[in-house]
Amino acid sequence: MKKLIGLLLFAIGLYLAVFVKVPEGNDNRTKNNVNMARRMSQLGIVSLGAGTLIIAGGIDLSIGSFMGLCATVLAVGMQRQGWSPPQAIAVVLGMGVVVGLIHGLLVTKLRLPAFIVTLCGLFIYRGLARWWAGDANAGIGPGMFKRAFSEATPLGLPVEFVYLVIAAIVFYLLLQRSIYGRYLYAIGSNELAAKYSGIRVDRYKIFAYVLCSLTAAFYSMMHLAEVASVSPSNVGSMLELYAIAGAVIGGCSLRGGEGNVLGIILGASILTLLQAVVSFWDVPQSLEYAAIGGALLVGAIMDEVLRRRGPATAHG
Amino acid sequence: MKKLIGLLLFAIGLYLAVFVKVPEGNDNRTKNNVNMARRMSQLGIVSLGAGTLIIAGGIDLSIGSFMGLCATVLAVGMQRQGWSPPQAIAVVLGMGVVVGLIHGLLVTKLRLPAFIVTLCGLFIYRGLARWWAGDANAGIGPGMFKRAFSEATPLGLPVEFVYLVIAAIVFYLLLQRSIYGRYLYAIGSNELAAKYSGIRVDRYKIFAYVLCSLTAAFYSMMHLAEVASVSPSNVGSMLELYAIAGAVIGGCSLRGGEGNVLGIILGASILTLLQAVVSFWDVPQSLEYAAIGGALLVGAIMDEVLRRRGPATAHG
Amino acid sequence: MLEAVAVSKGFPGVQALSDVNLTVAPGEIVAVVGENGAGKSTLMKILAGVQVPDAGTLRLNAREIRFASVDAAQQAGIVLIHQELNLAEGLDVAANIFLGREPRVGGPLGLISSRIYSDAATIMQRLGLDVSPRAAVADLSLGQRQLVEIARALSLQSRYLIFDEPTSSLTERETERLFTVIRQLRADGVGILYISHRLKEVCALSDRVVVLRDGRNAGDLLREDVTHEALISRMVGRELKQFFHRDQAATLATASAEPIVRVRDVRWSASQKAGISFDLRPGEVVGMAGLMGAGRTELAETLFGIRRRLAGTVEIAGRMIDVRSASNAVEAGVLLVPEDRRRQGLVIDFAIRENIGLPSLGHWNRLRMVDRRREQETSLMLRDKLRIRTPHVEQIVGLLSGGNQQKVVLGKWLAREPKLLLLDEPTRGVDVGAKAEIYEIMNELAKQGVAVLMISSDLEEILGVSDRILVMHEQQLAGTLTREQATEQAIMHLATGGMGNS
């Protein structure tokens, strides 16, 4: 709880820091809200997938490459092979399921370390993306696809935000209200205890891998719709870091069993907002990474210090 | 043991696969051995640092950025600020100690997640490198520095290999023969039990972070000596992945407490050799990553399958 | 009727079970006893579908059964409460109790009903587990965790319930309560298998006792025939001086010595009304009793420096010690055998040798190198002394039986030379034979001038071995009893908050 409030205050602080730098008039503030909501929503959705997997004690390093592969398949399919958008979407979501299944099966049935499996994935999907596109860029024009995944809705909010809200509700029900989520926490917290409780551990772990890959696939649609073109050799690189970082900043522990939906979304928002702050405060380009990293670190330290000053917890 | 033999066979297989593709005569095979020994040694050394930290239950995502910062400081210092090589080396090794201390203190004393601390590091050091070099490349000419860190020795082997042998002996004594190593394994396996055994857990964890940063700093010297040039915006990117992957392929578990020196070196060698195989077998460029990832995955699967077919191990 | 017929099971280097038979009928309580490593837990795991036997059959109501998983055994109505606690620490008490069987709403959506908390509270009340169902398991004391495990099994509505040492961390009071529940279950027609090293409990509770020795059947006694002597001779196959009693002369000898340990006003929690003060004399064995959650473990951890001391002083042999970390304590000669062996006592993936060496390595070798020979010799010596049942000292500790693991925890500290030895439930899960050895060791250390403070929930043990008894109640020292004053009633009176003389 305390953690969530801390995150929320940090996020609000960052938002205000951006806000004061947005000149008034000309709808600037609305436009900026839309831009930020868009990015926050995109990262938030993929962080929810990554976070769910982390809660279940897993990890996926291939998120970025896999989303790059999906974006490439989408763009190449629609641009060069004449797939209709629904067809392309179906293919990519199918890929999400299949890849998640493969990761999950390798980790559970063959007991390979998740780190190795998804690191191999990181390389393999990047290679496949380049190969599929023949090392050439691919892109899409304006149209139905762009509207479906990157447009302002009647309320002035971007459609991505609507997806985030839906995803948040779904993941909230799943993780924090349903038995499935309960099992994921139990597995992440103590796999043996879960097993001894008669939970089909493997099945739920696989499920978590599928969820993670599915959100990455979904991200690829929003990404392509927003930027319209992809360069297969680097699209999505580092996304896994951002997605995992969002979840971890939001309170997920890489040891598993910890974290919640609101925290994850706040974590992802903080990452997005930090980038915006750097942009709006004219931080020198060369120092911008240092500023983001520094702010994140200061935030984490503050959080810890504040929590310590509060009443002593039961933990020794 | 079985694991080590499997790794060794895999490495030998890869080596032969490269070997047959090197045309005879013209000293080609010797030269190739030198090239591969050089690359393998560089990665091996940084994997030893990363592996030690992983054994102690930690993780460092900033290895690549930090090595990039070190390489930049070295190059800028020697090229633009007229530092003598010993001076530059001292600065960079000092940076390794300081940065490792900072990581370790934040993780132990403030109990921040290692993932967050070193992720912030990943951003911060990259930014500092760009800023320090003023967003321009830097490099060094031939001279003492290059000779010290990237030269063939009388035996025809590259000097990096000599460093690897020294590092292997030091890390072997440390990890597998000294009480410090035993403490690191204990801490990685069960930190609480280590604490209840009267071990100064924090101190040893910090020590592991320092070792890891030091090997990254050392890598930067070999890197700069080999390449002569650094481009601060991307030098060393992904190195952390390779270093950690080397350790994990070699048998370290990210849960801590597992792994050994020989395994780590073999793991790093396999990664290096895979790249050489791809290069010598004219794998289509676009599929190169896919081939590396695929081979790694197949190797991991084979290893697992073979181990299962052998007599059941003690671990239930 | 649940039957195991000619069941065998081997592990690398150990034949855990050979042709073992066991039956339990509905409405019957069958106790299973045997030395550490006799194969009790292995047999129970086989019955509950956790492990598969190498040979032999299981029958339920005369029909042969074969469980593919824990889940399948639970479906058949067979539930095991494991010897080693297995709780999801991140989840709260109610979630752990109902894990895998949450009361649901919303059909396939699988939403969890908020009824879970009231349902949990009901079961917890039955067992006397006095914490909030929303409390995180990580915040509970070991005894409380054990009750959570039991509550989980009780909620299962099973036909056969297997308790593998359920009372090893419970105090007399909770044990009594549990017995009431178990007798109730028997009356409801549940068949019960009960494992314990506390022979008093076995005598009090069971209808029948099955004895295992070295993985074989070594006796099947009806209630009428059960006596300590009969059990012990079948368990260990030899005569044993049946129970340890501290020598009266030793008590007298220590009574006049100058205290070597002075604890003054020590506090570790802001909610404590007053600090804790007491003295320990060299050569003295002092027992510490209290109810579950009374704060005995916390006190020991505070003295050992693992838990932050908020106030107070600790003086050892005339020197004030600034105990800020466990390593300082160890240097000052304060050693703690912790209560939770798997979490605090052992590196479960290390070999026996490595665990035993851990606290002593730095002490042995100035060159900071691992002295493997000495490590090897010490662990072999301790293996024999403590009768650790293992193929070799290179065995991974996690694969030992529960009691043998506990012996390794003790062994770790016996390689050092303490001034103050803190033992937190040192005989938890240890068989009678080895218990006697442990008392003997305590006695020997005391003779060498060590002050021994032993926390125990087993009143019989406390009364048997202590020169003096400290009783804790709600994180306070409720009183001190001399050997003459000490009776079970007197201890319980103090432990439950009655006023004492101190």
Added chain:
Amino acid sequence: SSGCGKSGEAKTRVAFVSNNAHEFWTYAERGCEKGAKEFNVEVLFRRPPQGSAVEQQRIVEDLLLKGTKALAVSPNDAKNQVEFFNKVADQIPLITQDSDLPAGSKRRCYLGTDNYGAGKAAGGLIKEAMPDGGQVLVLVGSLDAQNAQERRQGVLDELAGTKNATGPKLGDKYELIDTFTDNTDQAICKTKVDAFLVKHQGDPNKLAIVGLWAYNPPAALEAVKNAKLEGKVKLVGFDENQQTLDGIADGFIHGTVVQQPFEFGYQAVRLLAALAKGDNTVLPADGVLPIPHMVIKRDNVAAFKEKLKQLLAPPAA
């Protein structure tokens, strides 16, 4: 793909090494393929996947051991790689393409675009689109790359009408606002321009954005569309990204400067094939084989797209 020439039993082996894995080099690869057929050599085409000097040097080391007889390379860090490439040039004929080693190096020849000149051409496009002056924003992946520096300098000098202009004032009419870097991440590039357009208070009609690397103009275009300023903000780019060309056709991008990478590949192989046989007569006298850049605007974009389509089509099997 790498072994372009048909199964090279006895064919001479030459190699072409790029400086990263971007689409740009796929055109060059097609040129190499054409050259391989025409001049009867086997061409090993290599791209350092992350665009770093260390990858490039290791690729070259391996190529030498594979019996490569002549090499064309686009050095990742020309200034600091002289020593390395001089050593290579001691073993086999070496030519540079796309970016040149500093004067005095042992390379036989340089072929490629004059990046500075191309930058000036882009500056010219800005002048054309915004003749009355205004503000200019520069986008590029990273500034430590040599071609980025040269192109940027060309743009600035053209606008300022002087040499070595630094901004922010460029002559009396133009002003450099900033140079954004994005680590070759298109999404970050767009994000930054999004934020910039919200923050920017000047007249959008007096704003030009120039993207120096291939993915920069499309990123800028999407951001401008997002801010509903398409047609107002002037966009100028480099390279032949499909989205850039579409943007030109739609009238939202004023023009782009392209380098003819296909020619890089083709011409390089022509030279390499001869050099490998010891024939030095193909070398231009001054050691530079300029491949002129082209300026693509709305009037010639359709024809150019058609030509690209043909170039990119995979070679008939």
